[in-house]
Amino acid sequence: MIKLSKIGRYEFLAEPFHCDFTNHLFMGHLGNHMLNAADFHSNDRGYGMHYLNTVNKTWVLSRLAIEMEEMPKAYDKFFIETWVDSALKSFTSRNFKVISESGQIYGYGKSVWAMIDLDTRQPVDILSVRDGLIKEYIETEVLCPIEKSSRVKMSAVPTPLCSIETYYTDVDINGHINSVKYIEHVLDLWDLSWYKEHCIKRFEIAYVAESHQGDKLHFYREQRDRDTDFNVRITKSDCDGKESEVCRCRVQFV
Incomplete structure (x- = not known):
């Protein structure tokens, strides 16, 4: 080769x-x-x-x-x-x-x-x-100047915002919910009026577990120290209603 x-x-x-x-x-x-x-x-x-x-x-x-x-x-x-x-x-x-x-x-x-x-x-x-x-x-001489992902911490009782079903178009080549679909769903937690005043500066996501078509996703959001900095947690529930964490995100706006 x-x-x-x-x-x-x-x-x-x-x-x-x-x-x-x-x-x-x-x-x-x-x-x-x-x-x-x-x-x-x-x-x-x-x-x-x-x-x-x-x-x-x-x-x-x-x-x-x-x-x-x-x-x-x-x-x-x-x-x-x-x-x-x-x-x-x-x-x-x-x-x-x-x-x-x-x-x-x-x-x-x-x-x-x-x-x-x-x-x-x-x-x-x-x-x-x-x-x-x-x-x-492996290339170690060329630097990427941004910070690594931070550790996203949520309170014990964050505010639930919405829940969505998962379908065929959410599933990727690996058979689980597409990584990018989570990004899109998270960014939909703010409406158009918010985006008329703010731009996304930084987006972080850490995946905890896989989810699959048929799982129901639940979205929780908390504001951090500034009113343009947020943590988001996504959980899934199966047909029995059991809820478990899928991923955590941080979204910073300017």
Whole structure:
């Protein structure tokens, strides 16, 4: 296999119907492009889903933080650069940089991934895949200047906001609710009038457990120290009504 560069660079387009009423790309679609860039990068280098599925394994996202100075506008071409900066037995961390055609930096992302067995849904040793091939592509000299995900703490009795059902279009290639769907559902907790006055500065999400089609999702929100900084918890309930945590988020606006 030909040794590729450690950093991958992929071109995307801010399609007009992936943009909000301000003519800027939705955060959820940007998150989706980042996950696609991660998939392209890992597949090109031999440890992506194309290979993993042949040995009954897959990547799952554990944490994602996105921090933006500006979002691409409708019809803008932009690039996402991505690289792995560490790989351990159970987790690997991957960075993202979002850049305009002219070289302007829109923002950055940080993520943590685990590899699981498709049957047991349990973590497997990342470094055992292809004799630790991923270690050949670790880039530690290029920095991602944003903070790692913070620890989101919720009170014992946060305020419930809403509950939603899950359907076919919520499910991704791994058979569980799509990582980006949670982002979209969380951002819907604020109405249009809020977004007319505020922009998303930073979004963090930490995944605790999988959910599947048919699970009911419940959303809880608390304000932090500032009136533009929030914590969100998502839980799921099964057909018996048993509720358990799925993920936690932090959303910062300006």
